[in-house]
Amino acid sequence: MKATFLTVVFLAAMGTIGFAATADEGAALFEARCTLCHQMPDPAMLNAGQWDAILSVMKKRIEQKGMPQLPDDEIKTIREFLHSHARQ
Ligand code: HEC
Structure with missing residues (x-):
């Protein structure tokens, strides 16, 4: 019983x-x-949908500048960060 409780605390x-x-x-x-x-x-200046739109524009700006494109997993992590801090 005690072990189960500790496991739950550990996992949490x-x-x-x-x-x-x-x-x-x-x-x-x-x-x-x-x-x-x-x-x-x-x-916090934009909502989640607006951040999605900005991210695709920024992809184009990066391309136009001839800079290396952000890998998909980085875009995904940035997108999740922006969504969790976005305006409601
Ligand atoms: C290659 C250069 C470049 C990089 C890297 C870049 N941006 Fe931008 N960003 C721009 C330019 C140029 C503008 C000016 C507005 C436009 O051209 O759309 C801008 C404007 C913006 C704006 C203002 C948009 C508006 O309509 O006023 C936001 C918000 C923004 N960028 C977010 C980001 C985010 C988030 C990232 C990272 C994923 C990023 N930018 C990376 C070039 C860049």
């Missing part, structure tokens, strides 16, 4: 740590990739 803690790592990674990637051409935008 791992879940929290896992989530925090992903959120930090999103913030770090956003800061690294989205400040190359302009200042860092405020994630």
Whole structure:
């Protein structure tokens, strides 16, 4: 019984740590990739749908500048970060 309880606490803690790592990674990637051409935008200034539109425009801007395209998994992480901090 006690072991089961400890397992639950352990798994809950791992879940929290896992989530925090992903959120930090999103913030770090956003800061690294989205400040190359302009200042860092405020994630709370747009809603989730508007961020999706911006991300596809930014892909074009990166292409136009001849810069290496952001890998899909990085876009996905940045997108998740923006969605979780977006305006409602
Ligand atoms: C290759 C350079 C470049 C990179 C990298 C870049 N942007 Fe931009 N961004 C621009 C330019 C140029 C504009 C000016 C508006 C336009 O041309 O659409 C802009 C404008 C913006 C705007 C304002 C849009 C508006 O309509 O006022 C936002 C928000 C934005 N970028 C977000 C991002 C995010 C998020 C990232 C990271 C995924 C990013 N940008 C990466 C070039 C870039």
